[in-house]
Amino acid sequence: MHLPSVAIVLVNWNNLQDTLDCLESLAGMEYREYGVILVDNGSTDGSLEVFRARADVDFIENGENLGIARANNVGIARAKERGFQCIMLLNNDTVVAPDMLTHLVDVLESDPRVGVVGPKMLYHSEPDVIWYAGGILKPWRGDAAHVGYEEKDRGQYDEQCETDYITSCCMLARTALYDELGGIDPYYFIYFDETDFCVRAARAGYRVVYVPRARLWHKVSRSMGGVGSARYWHHYMRSRAYFLGKFYPWPNRGVAYLWIFLHDLPRCMLRFVRKGVFDRIPAYLGGLYRGLTGR
Incomplete structure (x- = not known):
C-alpha cells in the first residue's frame, strides 16, 4: 500500500x-x-x-x-x-x-x-x-x-x-x-x-x-501566556471579529455584533475589573476594534 x-x-x-x-x-x-x-x-x-x-x-x-x-x-x-x-x-x-x-x-x-x-x-x-x-x-x-x-x-x-x-x-x-x-x-x-x-x-x-x-x-496556549492573558484576548477578539465580517452576511452579522457588544463585552469587562486584571481591558477592546476595521 x-x-x-x-x-x-x-x-x-x-x-x-x-x-x-x-x-x-x-x-x-x-x-x-x-x-x-x-x-x-x-x-x-x-x-x-x-x-x-x-x-x-x-x-x-x-x-x-x-x-x-x-x-x-x-x-x-x-x-x-x-x-x-x-x-x-x-x-x-x-x-x-x-x-x-x-x-x-x-x-x-x-x-x-x-x-x-x-x-x-x-x-x-x-x-x-x-x-x-x-x-x-x-x-x-x-x-x-x-x-x-x-x-x-x-x-x-x-x-x-x-x-x-x-x-x-x-x-x-x-x-x-x-x-x-x-x-x-x-x-x-x-x-x-x-x-x-x-x-x-x-x-x-x-x-x-x-x-x-x-x-x-x-499544553494549551503556552506561547500566548495562557488562556485569558492580555495577549490571548487581543488576538482572539481581533480574529473573531475579522472572521465574522468575512463569512457571515447580514442579518447574521448584525445579531452577532449585538451579542458581542451587549453580552460578551460587558461580561468580560466586569470579570476583568473583579479580578483586577486591568491590562485585559485595552487588549480586548483593541483587538475587537482592529478586527472590525480589518487592521
Whole structure:
C-alpha cells in the first residue's frame, strides 16, 4: 500500500523545551513517511542555536514573530517545494500518540471528498480531560466552540464524524487542497485561521472529519501566556471579529455584533475589573476594534 508523504509543520517562538518534547514524540510515531519543517518566529531563548544543529528538521528562520498563520504559510510553501503529498500543521506544545498520524492518514486516504482531518486532543496536564473533540460554529454569536471542552474523556466522543472545523493545533490535509484554497489567510495572527481554512474547504465541497482514534496531548496556549492573558484576548477578539465580517452576511452579522457588544463585552469587562486584571481591558477592546476595521 502506498503511504503518502507528510510534511509536519511546527512553528516555534521561544518554546524550546516544548518543541523538543514534541519532536521526541514525533520520532516515536509508527508512521515513517514524514518530514519535519520547523519554522522559527524570531526566538531569543536559545532555540536558534539548538535547531540549526539538528539534521532531523528542515529549519527555517523568519527572524521576527510573523504570527502562527503567516509562519504556517512559510512552512506550507517549503513543503510544496519539497514535493510532500500532505501537510499537517501541528502546535509545538503537543505530544502525539504513536499511532496518531497513521489513523489520520487512513481517514484522509479513504475518500477523495475528505479534505481535512484532525484528532481528539486532550490536556497534557490532565491526560484524561478533553480539550477538543470536534468543533462547532456559532454564527449568531460570531464564535466557535470545541466539543467536549474540559469534559472527562469516557469515550462519549469516540465516534468519527464530520465537524465544522479542525483546530490547527493538529490539522492534516492534502497539499493540493492548500494549493486550491491558497493556504492560510495571512490576516490572522493566531486563532480562527484554521476555522477559516475549514469553512473554505467545506464550501469547496470537501468533508472536514474528526478522527477520535487519533490522539494527542496539548499544553494549551503556552506561547500566548495562557488562556485569558492580555495577549490571548487581543488576538482572539481581533480574529473573531475579522472572521465574522468575512463569512457571515447580514442579518447574521448584525445579531452577532449585538451579542458581542451587549453580552460578551460587558461580561468580560466586569470579570476583568473583579479580578483586577486591568491590562485585559485595552487588549480586548483593541483587538475587537482592529478586527472590525480589518487592521
